[in-house]
Amino acid sequence: MQMHRSEATTTGPAGRRLRTAAWVCACAFGLLVTPLQASAGAVVSCTPGDDVLSDACRRVDRVAQHGSWDLYLTGYAWHIDGYSAEQRHALNAKSWGGGAGKHWTDANGNEDILFAFVFLDSHVRPEPIAGYARVWFTSPVMGGLSVGGGWFAGFTARKDVLSYIPLPIALPIASVRYRNASVMGTFIPHVPGSGHGDIAFFWTRYEF
Incomplete structure (x- = not known):
């Protein structure tokens, strides 16, 4: 009986979920260590x-x-x-997670960013999700407050x-930054055949 339970665990829905989670975590780990390997x-x-x-x-x-590390x-x-x-009640709004990245700030205070989380x-x-971002910022005021897009x-x-087949993605990005801490967000428009409406997604970043 124990063998049958073990086989059911590895071949049934629970086993498929475990294998999927392991595959996603392995891919995510690879995405997160890419900047480290590059540097x-x-x-x-x-x-x-x-x-x-x-x-x-050249920017990437x-x-x-030469970029500095970020925590997401x-x-x-x-x-x-x-x-x-x-x-809305059935869908998850608490998109908990995290990751790492790097950024380079040019002479005008704008940033090139590599990220994965x-x-x-x-x-x-x-x-x-992993990729490259370009963000232009306003001049800081009030001791370090700036907005960017x-x-x-x-x-x-x-x-x-x-x-889980990788899909290319390109979206707008906005940021409110105070010194080294930022709240960032993007707008994800409805794609026919996937989902029901538009989504705004928010995350935070700390620049080391």
């Missing part, structure tokens, strides 16, 4: 030139090699419109969308 001596050869791809390559390499903690997901009261999605399943591009993966 430890990986050599990136960017093509000389002023084209968009060459410039992007500069952040990875998520977060909150606001299901805005297109959702009924019952759907994992959070709980609307169905309480782990969702990893920009965009980010990268990859995410969800259980309910192609069963």
Whole structure:
């Protein structure tokens, strides 16, 4: 009987959930250590030139090699419109999670950012996300308060969308920063065939 219970645990729904969670955690760990591996001596050869791809390559390499570390903690997901009261009650808004990244601040106070973190999605399943962001900030006031806006591009993966096959993503980003601490957010528009409405997603960042 013990063997039958063990087999059921590893082959049934619980076993599939465990294997999925382990796979997601392994992928997330790989995403999180990428900046560390890059800064430890990986050599990136960017093509000389002023084209968009060459410039992007140089920016990413500069952040990875010379950027300062960041800590990320998520977060909150606001299901805005297109959702009924019952759907909002059933969906998870507490998108707890965290991760790490690096940033480089230029002479104008704007930032290039590499990031990777994992959070709980609307169905309480782990969702990893990693990518590059460019954020422009206003001049600091009141001892270090500034607001910023920009965009980010990268990859995410969800259980309910192609069963964790990585998906490209590009979204706007906004930030309110006081010295080294920031509250950041993005707007995720409704995609036909996936979900019911728009979502605003928020997280925090601390710059070391």
